[in-house]
Amino acid sequence: MTQHDAASFSALVDQQLDAAQRGLDALLELPSGATAEEVSSTFDGIGKEIGEVSGLSELFSAVHPDEAVREAAEVASQRISAFVTELNLHRGAYERFANLDLEGEHSADVRRYVEHALRDYRRSGVDKDDATRERVRALQEELIHIGQEFDRNIMTGGRSLRLDEGHGALAGLPADFLAAHPEDADGSVTLTTDPTDFLPVMLYAERDDVRRDLHREFNLRAFPENAEVLDRLLAKRHELAKTLGYDHWAHWACEDKMVGTAEAAREFAERVSARARPVGEAEFSDLLAELRTIDPAAERVDAWQSRYLAERVKRRKHSFDSQSVRPYFAYAKVRDGILATTETLFGVRIERSESGSPWHETVECFDVFEGDRAVARFYLDMFPRDGKFKHAAMFQVRSGVSGGAIPEAALVCNFPAPTEGDPALLLHDQVTTFFHEVGHLLHHLFSTHRFHGFAGIACEWDFVEVPSQLYEEWAWSAGVLQQFATHHETGEPIPGELVAKLRAAEEYGKGMNVMGQMLYALFALTLYDRDPAGVDPGQLLGDLQKELTFFEKVPGTAMQCAFGHLHGYSSNYYTYMWSLVISKDF
Numbered sequence: 082m083t084q085h086d087a088a089s090f091s092a093l094v095d096q097q098l099d100a101a102q103r104g105l106d107a108l109l110e111l112p113s114g115a116t117a118e119e120v121s122s123t124f125d126g127i128g129k130e131i132g133e134v135s136g137l138s139e140l141f142s143a144v145h146p147d148e149a150v151r152e153a154a155e156v157a158s159q160r161i162s163a164f165v166t167e168l169n170l171h172r173g174a175y176e177r178f179a180n181l182d183l184e185g186e187h188s189a190d191v192r193r194y195v196e197h198a199l200r201d202y203r204r205s206g207v208d209k210d211d212a213t214r215e216r217v218r219a220l221q222e223e224l225i226h227i228g229q230e231f232d233r234n235i236m237t238g239g240r241s242l243r244l245d246e247g248h249g250a251l252a253g254l255p256a257d258f259l260a261a262h263p264e265d266a267d268g269s270v271t272l273t274t275d276p277t278d279f280l281p282v283m284l285y286a287e288r289d290d291v292r293r294d295l296h297r298e299f300n301l302r303a304f305p306e307n308a309e310v311l312d313r314l315l316a317k318r319h320e321l322a323k324t325l326g327y328d329h330w331a332h333w334a335c336e337d338k339m340v341g342t343a344e345a346a347r348e349f350a351e352r353v354s355a356r357a358r359p360v361g362e363a364e365f366s367d368l369l370a371e372l373r374t375i376d377p378a379a380e381r382v383d384a385w386q387s388r389y390l391a392e393r394v395k396r397r398k399h400s401f402d403s404q405s406v407r408p409y410f411a412y413a414k415v416r417d418g419i420l421a422t423t424e425t426l427f428g429v430r431i432e433r434s435e436s437g438s439p440w441h442e443t444v445e446c447f448d449v450f451e452g453d454r455a456v457a458r459f460y461l462d463m464f465p466r467d468g469k470f471k472h473a474a475m476f477q478v479r480s481g482v483s484g485g486a487i488p489e490a491a492l493v494c495n496f497p498a499p500t501e502g503d504p505a506l507l508l509h510d511q512v513t514t515f516f517h518e519v520g521h522l523l524h525h526l527f528s529t530h531r532f533h534g535f536a537g538i539a540c541e542w543d544f545v546e547v548p549s550q551l552y553e554e555w556a557w558s559a560g561v562l563q564q565f566a567t568h569h570e571t572g573e574p575i576p577g578e579l580v581a582k583l584r585a586a587e588e589y590g591k592g593m594n595v596m597g598q599m600l601y602a603l604f605a606l607t608l609y610d611r612d613p614a615g616v617d618p619g620q621l622l623g624d625l626q627k628e629l630t631f632f633e634k635v636p637g638t639a640m641q642c643a644f645g646h647l648h649g650y651s652s653n654y655y656t657y658m659w660s661l662v663i664s665k666d667f
Contacts, residue, residue, distance in 0.1 A: 087153035090141070093134060094157040098164055100130040109173050117181045121194040121532070124177070127168065129482060129533040135161050136477040140491055142229070143236065143470040144462055146441050151468065155229050162225040169205035170214050178202065194532055200337065206325045213324060220321040227317060228648045231303075231310045235643050236470055238303035242272045242295050253287035255404055257503055274299045275465050276472070277497050280508065283388040284403065293635075296385035300638035307642035308619075314648060315613035331610035331652035338543045338653065343610045346655045350606065353658055354599040354629060360592025365631045367394050367589075384632040391590050401586040403508060409566040409575040410512050411504035412496060416461070418565020419519055420447070422555055427527070434458060441466070443498065449526065457481070457526035460491040464498035471495060472645070473514050475521035480537035481529035488537065490525045492518050504569045509583060513556040520552030521545075542653060546660030551667050557584055593630070595658070600629045601646070602655040609652035 085093060104127035111119060134157060141154035168174060178198045202208075206217045244250040247264040258281050262270050272278045272295055279299050286292050318330040327333040331343035340346045365382065368390040372379045382390065395401050420431045430450040437446025443464050449457040460478075465471070473494040481488030494514065499505040507515075521538070524545075530536040538545055555561045559580040566575040604625050608618060618641045623634035641647065646654050 085141075085150065087147070087149040090150060090153050091157065094138070094160060097130050097134045098160065101127050101164060104130055105168065105171070105174065108177060111177065113180075115177070117183060117187050117191050117195055120177050120181060121191050121198070124174065124198065125194070125532045125534055129485070131161060131165065132480055132533055136479065136490075140476040140478060140493075141440070143232075143476065144440065144491070144493055146466065146468065148468065150440075155233075158229065159222075159225050163222060166218055166221040169202065170207055170218060172207060175202045175207045190530075190532065190535070194534065197534070204325070204333065204337065209325075216324050217321065220317055220324065224314070224317050224321065227310060227314050231307055231314060231648045232645060234303040234306045234310065235645050236468065238306065238643065239471065240274045240298040240302055242274075242291075242298050244270045244272065244291065250288055250291050251282075251286060253285040254281060255285065255407070255506075257506060258285075260503065261497070274302055276495050277465060280510065283385065284392055284508075286389065289386065292385045292389060293383070297635055297638055300635065300640045300643070302643035304639040304642040308639060311618060311641060311647065312613070315608055315616075315618075318609065318651065319613055329610050329612065331606055334609065334652045337541070338656070339541045340543055340655070340659065343606060343652065346653070346659075347603070347606055347610070349659065350599050350602040350655050354596055354603070357592045357595035357599070361596045361631070362592075364391075364590055364592050367398075371397075382632070384635060387593070387632065395586040395589055398589065399582055399586040401582040403510075403586075406509050406566075406575065406579060406583060407506040408568050408570065409562075410507040410509065411569045412463075412499050412507055413504065414565050414567060414569075415507055415512055415515060416463075418562075419515055421565065422561055423519065423523065427523070429456070455487055456529075457487050458489045459522055459526060460489075461494075462491055463494045463496050465495040469493075469495075473518050475518055475525060477525055477537055480533055480539075481526070482533050482536055483529055483531045488526050488529065490522050492522050494518060506569065509556070513553050516552045516556045517549045520549035523552070524548040542650075543656040543659045544663065546657050547663045547667070550657075550661050550664040557587070596630050598654075598658055600625055601644070602658065603629065604641075605647060605650065605654040606652050608647065 104123065108120070108123045108127070111123060115123075138154045138157040138161060142151050142158060145151050145154065178195055179202075181195060183192060183195060206214055209217070245268070247268045247270045248259050248262075251259060251262075251270065262272070262278075264270055272282060274295070279295060282295050283292055286295075315330075322328070322330040322333045325333060327336075329343070331346070335341065335343045335346055338346075340349065368382045368387060369379065371390045371393050372382055372386060392403060395403070423429065424431055428451070431447050432450065434446040434448040437448075437458060437460065439446055439460060439462075441462065443462070443466075445461045445463075447459055447461070448455050449459070462469075470493055476491045476493060478489035478491060479486060496507060496511055496515075497505040525537045528537050528539070530539075557580075559575075559577045562580055563574040563577070567573060568575075604622055607621060607625070608616065619634075619639055622641055626632055626634050650656065
């Protein structure tokens, strides 16, 4: 990957789209007797050319510090999407597959490639009449713009909370948090809704009003901008599904997943929710009892109180304080430890690369070697900044095709950044997130295939969270943690008994956590498995939240406006729990 300014990046996109068009021309020029191998390989070459810029466009639009490059990357994604839509609706290309005879000697890879191509062409509407196909084309173009607007508003829609009392309002927060948030000249302190502020405040701030107010700001990100954008997203996806012959968007979105149907996804989420409910009820009762030790008149627990009260319950029941492990999780040691764990597990060597092209001074580049052979490259973009993607994700840059350039990817997070005198101590939740995202990274980097279409993360989407959630398990292993989790002052490894307490305390809250995940799963499904006309997403969210989680929606909040998965995963948030079941079996 080469660093680009806006003009040269756009020129690179021109180059790759021209190459993809030449690939399409070559496909159409194949003789009538071309074999399934020839058709599949030629068609796959089109995807390979597009893949050189499609992942890079998604990455740069989310993280590049130059606004002009971010805008150029958005335009590039629009152009790439338009080309892919044309390809998916191209009857000549479709007929090359439809006319193949798969009888006789064909490899399993080729058979599967042809089957997937025919399935995807059918789902794209290639067999519809001209007017229908033109409407599909127009809707796809609208949807790429709407999705980008939704995502952009989330990236730029962060909010803040000013506390006039300064540090006096932050009792319970650790000293390094206070040091990282010095008081202004007037004695006030400003908190942001970025994860580096939000999570510690929800866990540790003693003042209920501070947690309440920051929770409210957090759940007003991208509001009101995305309220109208979400309505358009739902309406256009529903129209596209109907145009393609499906009852609703979730019908289309679930069809090629392991779950098979939206009805099966709903049944799964409801069954999991029912199984978790008795555990969740007991945990909620614990939280209410704990709240009454602070406020004897309390009648219910509110959403902004749950994490803080859960911390108190864990201290009382398990003698565990999540702050007790933070001194062992300095960012640099965690990073090096996770990479060393990967080296041990997979028999590879990971080294810093001087030949990479990071897009920001804080981004690190690494090469992965098997013996003396470089097999992959990845980037770590780990700290928050203005205009950057706000959560944690792995971005594919290039898939690994056998005999081609090595695969590349970027891991993007928002952890506290180390500074002189501050090693950036992570919460164990953040360590687990780090392992999770590296699991995605390895899934992409180690999935080289002869076909571009099967390389990288090219599995059914409700399997995609299996490697990531499986990799999280190492974050709970004392043997693994003791290899790198050493006290930032004394150098002593984390004690085994402290890890045992960590694991025991982690069990508490699982019922409520699962019910919260099923809230998101059923909310997404319910938005997409019907005509969205007349559906009020905010009202629906409040109704489901009360039914499924015991908590009531905080009046005036609009979490759905910053729920990025409603674009990226659409109806299929259930995939996290579906994948977790498989991961736990593994």
